[in-house]
Amino acid sequence: MKFFQVKSVEETFQLINENITPLSEKVSKPLFEALHFVLAEDIEVKENVPNFRRSSVDGYAVKAADTFGSSESMPGFLNLIGEVKMGETPSRMIQMGEAMYVPTGGMLPEGSDSVIMIEHCEDISGLLNVYRQIAPNENVIAIGEDLRRGNVLLSKGTKLRPQELGALASQGIIEVAVFRKPIIGYLSSGDEIMPMETEALELGQVRDMNGITIGSQVAQWGMTFLYGGVVKDDQAELERRVRDMIEKVDCLVLSGGSSVGTKDYSVDVIQSLGDPGVYVHGISIKPGKPTILSNANGKPVIGLPGHPASAMIIFHLFGKAILDRLQGMELEEKQLTFARVTKNIPSAPGRTDFVRVRLFEKDQEWYAEPILGKSGLISTLVKSEGMIEISSENEGVYKGDLVPIRLFQ
Amino acid sequence: MKFFQVKSVEETFQLINENITPLSEKVSKPLFEALHFVLAEDIEVKENVPNFRRSSVDGYAVKAADTFGSSESMPGFLNLIGEVKMGETPSRMIQMGEAMYVPTGGMLPEGSDSVIMIEHCEDISGLLNVYRQIAPNENVIAIGEDLRRGNVLLSKGTKLRPQELGALASQGIIEVAVFRKPIIGYLSSGDEIMPMETEALELGQVRDMNGITIGSQVAQWGMTFLYGGVVKDDQAELERRVRDMIEKVDCLVLSGGSSVGTKDYSVDVIQSLGDPGVYVHGISIKPGKPTILSNANGKPVIGLPGHPASAMIIFHLFGKAILDRLQGMELEEKQLTFARVTKNIPSAPGRTDFVRVRLFEKDQEWYAEPILGKSGLISTLVKSEGMIEISSENEGVYKGDLVPIRLFQ
Known part of the structure; x- marks a missing residue:
């Protein structure tokens, strides 16, 4: 038997990255069936979103200069010349001294450069009293501010979450090229393991729990999961069943038989399936040390410890990484759950704020960078991996604060 | 129009809890189809797991007293009288001065009370040299230590994750009574909203992104998601489509039309669907303030803000809570991502440890209590909600340390 040095967790992830070749086969999926598939090609923004200047509030489109100097005590006055209908081009343009009502999401008329919120005005028989001054572009979403034509919308290798699908829908893309999902085969080995439907166990026997936990x-x-059942401890029989199963699947999971016991031949069976063969035999982790990872002619084989909890945890950590990689994703360790914020984020007391963040690692620490942009923009979600919750008791978080992150997905 | 006071996030969760009545209809599901369904009845442990004394290591079953005083320099000597086969009852019992080989997961012979690891012995022609002393019950999993007969295995209202399904399999339960999953209907409203397959937009129009993000x-x-398409801003038409849809589903989601604009009648339409009606109109949250929640004769109705990012975040927070409750789950805020550990957890440097934890709240702080028990026990996973990772650089974490939690699912 070949001896292996126990690998660290980091080395194991590194070896997974080197040993797993993504399935290259592409399939085309309608958006409603594309959730969690991995994009097989880059997709470019072909239309600006929005493709017109949009109001982000209910208010009045004006020339900002017309409001300069206006206040509660010294209101400005503008002629109200009509309203913009949702989904339509405004009927006319705005001249100096004029205002036009525009609902949230409505299109700004030509000539206007900002929108003053209804709360800050009063319509007195067609004369708009303006109680505040606003700046040019205030409450306006510019053309292409969410998605800009010519930019990369989504890169090959991106896993499609709800927000990515929304971004595709904004472009009128209703079908995408994705990588085929792998089929995972499973076999459980051990003389003591009985099928889960066994009614009465004899002493010394246990039912196969790993089939259902790994399958779920x-x-x-x-x-897709292909359950291959239970194999008795017999090298010839195990070899036959394993060879039969690996023909039908993209990845094979074997449960049990991976500890250094006297009957341990599963590493030999796994090694015999193809080259380059076993690259991890033993990981310095608790639980789950006796884990086997192999590459059999391009198909990943995972030998899990037989104990149900160890098997599930190992599969959660390394099985997931292997399957992600097999689907064409870059391996990234983004399951962390807290990070330091990169800048002060103020928040109004009495209101719970959810601030979208992008996560990155630097000098072995994780940082959360707030994604700026108006709250209605789908691109802010595409860029973000989670949210910081600033509770209603707090006035914000400070740069450098360690904060919990709610991860998306 | 009835006026509502804006609710806090906490009040909103409270009101959801009070207003949502779980679907009571039960269905029977085989385990391989039961993932993420909610249990409709309590399930009791009917068989001890394990149902025999199991070794947790590869080693020799002995009487612990026979090893007392043994050390590297002063080994003890025992007669090796055979081996235990996996899945079988040992062929004979152990007398004082005897040892029998037992593999991991094997059954202890009568007369033995502990297992000494192979690493700490040497078999010299049938005479076992013992280089360490061990305590009674060392390396032994007792009968019922994982699951004890008569205890509650899983309570009604439990969402079935992979680990719960594994626990059911351990009992030979291959079909379970669960609550039916709700069907969610969706309509998008707004004159500017066009179906996502629209090829060319006119100025002022946008494609429906929320259909695919909410659906995903x-x-x-x-x-199950039922996409009802886009409705123009016309109260009579909206009422007709909404009434038609709510007949077919268990929960209705309306996107758009919830801001306090001039065309805002969706709250009236929602109110007209049944009693007791709207219980939240406005939440003190950013983004997503103009959210409507209603209870129409027992069917939840959710009015989302039209902006895609706001809609998705609100649905992530409150839609999920409503749908969980509708499926019979108790509402709990367990999405937090870090907690204080309740006791010191030592860890060997050079090894990454994953410690399973149960989470609980006390005085507005979250605590992570390590779940103790041998690593192979499925019950430790059933009890736990996540894991603390102790990196290989650290020698452990101290009581009171704030640590990141990897949540299961």
Whole structure:
């Protein structure tokens, strides 16, 4: 038997990255069936979003200069010349001294450069009293501010979450090229393991729990699971069943038989399936040390410890990474759950704020960078991996604060 | 129009809890189809797991007293009298001065009370040299230590994750009574909203992004989504479409039309669908303030803000809570991502430890209590909601430390 040095967690992820070749087969999926698939090509923004200057509030489109100097005590006065209808081009343009009502999401008329909120005005028989001054572009979403034509919308290798699908929909893209999802085969080995439907166990026997836990994890990640049942501890029989199963699947999971016991031949069976073969035999982790990872002619093989909890945790950590990589994703460790914020984020007391953040690692620490942009922009969600919650008791968080992150997905 | 006071996030969750009545209809599901369904009845442990004394290591079953005083320099000597086969009852019992080989997961012979690891012994022609002393019950999983007969295995209202399904499999339960999953209907309203397949937009128009983002979130949570398309801003038409849709579904989601604009009649339409009606109109949250929540004769109705990012975040927070409750789950805010550990957890440097934890709240802080028990026990996973990772650089974490939690699902 070949001896292996136990690998660290970091080395194991590194080796997974080197040993797993993504499935290259592409399939085309309508958006409503594309959730959690991985994009097989770059997609460019072909239309600006929005493709017109949009109001982000209910208010009046004006020339900002017309409001300069206006206040509660010294209101300005503008002629109200009509309203913009949702989904339509405004009927006319705005001249100096004029205002036009525009609802949230409505299009700004030509000549206007900002929108003053209805709360800050009063319509007195067609004469708009303006109680505040506003700046040019205030309450306006510029053309292409969410998605700009010519930019990369989504890169090949991106896993499609709800927000990515929304971004595709904004472009009128209703079908996408994605990588085929892998099919995962499973076999449980061990003389003591009985099928889960066994009614009465004899002493010394246990039912196969790993079939359903591993199968459910695979289902949870949106992949197909092929349950191959239980194999007795017999090298010839195990070889036959394993060879039969690996022909039908993209990745094979074996449960049990991976500890250094006297009957341990599963590493030999796994090694015999193809080259380059076993690259991890033993990980310095608790639980789950006796884990085997192999590459059999391009198909990943995972030998899990037989204990149900160890098997599930190992599969959660390394099985997920292997299957992500097999689907064409770059491996990134983004399951962390807190980070330092990169700048002060003020927040009004009495209101719970959810600030979208992008996460990055620097000098072995994780940082959360607030994604700026108006709250209605889908691109802010595409860029973000989670949210910081600033509770209603707080006036904000300070640069450098360690804060919890709610991860999307 | 009835006026509502804006509610806090906490009040909103409270009101959801009070206003949502779980669907009571039960269905029976085989385990491989039961993932993420909610249990409709309590399930009791009917068989001890394990149902025999199991070794947790590869080693030799002995009487612990026979090893007392043994050390590297002063080894003890025991007669090796055979081996235990996996899945079988040992062929004979152990007398004082005897040892029998037992593999991990094997059954202890009568007369033995502990297992000494192979690393700490040497078999010299049938005479076992013992280099360490061990305590009674060392390396032994007792009968019922994982699951004890008569205890509650899983309570009604539990969402079935992979680990719960594994626990059911351990009992030979292959089909369970769960609550039916809700069907979610969706309509988008607004004169500017065009179906996502629209090829060329006119100025002022946008494509419906919320249909796919909300639909994908629903799919991600394992529920059925019924897409009802886009409705123009016309009260009579909206009423007709909404009434038609709510007949077919368990929960209705309306996107758009919830800001306090001039065309805002969606709150009236929602109110007209049934009693007790709207219980939240406006939440003190950013983004997503203009959210409407209603209870129409027992069916939840959710009026989302039209902006895609706001809609998705609100649905992530409150839509998920409503749908969880509708499925019979108790509402709990367990999405937090860090907590204080309740006791010191030592860890060996050079090894990454994953410690399972249960989370609880006390005096507005979250605590992570390590779940103790041998790493192979499925019950430790059933009890835990996540894991603390102790990196290989650290020698452990101290009581009171604030640590990141990797949540299961």
